[in-house]
Amino acid sequence: MADDGGEAVYYVISDLHIGGDEQLGEVEFLEELLGFLRRLERTEERVELVINGDAFGLWEFTDVDGIEKFDVLVETYPELFEQLRATGESIRITLLPGNHDHELAAYDAYVDRLAEYNVDLVPEQSIERAVGDRTVHFEHGHQQDPNNRIEDWGNPYATPLGYYYNTLVTTRAGQLSDRGKFNWLKDVQAVTPTERMPVWLGSKYFYREMSPLLRYALVPFLLLFNISAILAVVAGLDLIGVWSMPVDRTTTFLGQFGAAGTAAWFLLSVNVVVAGLLMLVGIPLYLLRRDIRKTIDRFGIFETGLTVDAEKPYVEAAETVFEERPETAVFCYGHTHRPRTRKVDGRLLVNTGTWLKRLHRRDGIIGILPPVFYPSYQLCAVRIEAADGGGVAAEYEAIEKPSPMVEELTLTERLFTVGREPNVALPDRTVVGGDAGTEPTE
Structure with missing residues (x-):
């Protein structure tokens, strides 16, 4: 282990979604994740890595059940688990369940099996960690989402609405993806909110699956x-x-x-x-x-849709935590795949984003051409530590990965998105509490 002296530094990642049927098992960021873990293995700081939910895509396995899913993960990603073991010898690694891997809270065997790789699985909905005289609240965030909330925590048969979407749509996409002219259907997990699914499918059909002759014949008319x-x-x-x-x-x-x-x-x-x-x-x-x-x-037939406000439920949850535990300086969550920060009652709301690919919708400027879903990566870890003056600092550290744009967008899509590329910049470092107040700092 690294030196136990001094203040603890927390690195937080979430929403890796590792594992799943067939094409969903491809981990496009594996080398970057291994590199990040190797860096933490060599640190001299007193570090704890918090994996804040959805580390694994257990919902996305349909051919195996229970603890057998873990056996498949270890067999499929041996290098990852060996690196977790090595990094866990130097720093503390804590894992919280999310909705996609809620089964981690349902079978006691997962605690022992992960411990073999120096990963401390905490099968609870949330944890707290001290930073100076303040605390940080960690939870995955799905309990604030009515479509993915686990009402009976720890029940292996809990099946919220999101579970059915994954087993009926996501896993099926993983099984069929390699049948396309281009292996794009596996990116179904990157489509958020889920109501964009039909538009995304139409877009990929037009730009990827449609006969080129037919597509180029239609383009002038649509323009x-x-x-x-x-x-x-x-x-x-x-x-x-x-x-x-x-x-x-x-x-x-x-x-x-x-x-x-x-x-x-x-x-x-x-x-x-x-x-x-x-x-x-x-x-x-x-x-x-x-x-x-x-x-x-x-x-009011469709009073509860699949789309959940990306901020409102978490602001309300953070306000409750801040009121009940005034010493809490940071409410840290994931789930929505959107890296962002927001000040709430003088404290900080932090979303850790995702390591999955992100898709940004870009509508056509003219005509009625299908929108383009521009791919990008925003791989990051959030570093949370004590700041000067008694405050708590949260800073996003980017993990570089080349843009998949050239390989995944057709020439037509690239032409229609020239100058309209998404801004993938991460939030600035922010300090809350103490002498710094809640202003971002460079």
Whole structure:
């Protein structure tokens, strides 16, 4: 173990989601994780690594049950478990269950098996750690999510709504992913919120699975749809004799270019006709859909959706913890996969993000092309330690990993997202309490 003297320093990671059926078993960040663990193995500080839930994707295993899932993990990732053993000889490693690996709290055998690799499994919903005269509250965060809350903690048969989504959708995607022209379906876990799933599937079909000939034939029409819709209205006004000037001038202008002008006129006419037909059908369908949605909302049929506010439940949970235990300076959680900080009542709310790939939706600027889901990594560990003046500091340490953009986006997708790449910068270092107040520091 490292030197026991001095203040403890906590490194926090979460949402690794290691393991699962077939393609879900691929860990794209394995080398980066091993490198991070090797760095902690060599530290001279008094460090504790807190793995704050969803270290493993136990929900994503459908062919094995109970403690057998751990056997599969060890067999599949021997290098990882040996590195955990080596790092655990130098520092303390504490593991909390999340929703995807809630079974860690359901079988006592997991405690003993993980202890063999120097990992201290705490099968509780939360833990606290001291930083000076303040404390840090750690929990995965799924207990604040009604779709993934485990009402009967420790029950191996607990099946919240999120469990069914994973067994019916996520694991099936892992089993089918390698059948595509490109192995993209395994990224289903990176699609958040879950309501974006149909849009993501449509996007990947268009850019990855659709016949290239068909896709490139559709692109001009989809790009010109907005213009064609306007021209369809203008053409309608010409047909009924209200306003003929735009059509007459367009005909005269294109007529100057001979055969090329005729071809352009034909292409434009086809676009206008299709756009006009879609408008005739689409407008009443839109009005009908809006009226049905209002009726559904009025009856409250879908009062509980799959989308959970990324901040509100955790702000409320943190406020409760801060009120009941005033010495708590930091409420640290994961689950939502969004690395961010927020000040609450003079204390700090910290989300540790995810090591999975993240997908950022980028809608087309013009036309009705499907949105592009831009991939990125935001691998990070949060370092929490005592700060000067009696405060507590939280700082994100980035673990570098090359962007998957070139390999995973088609040329068409890259062209449509030029200049619209997501900002993957991590939050600044923040100090709370003591003399520093709650201001970010460089």
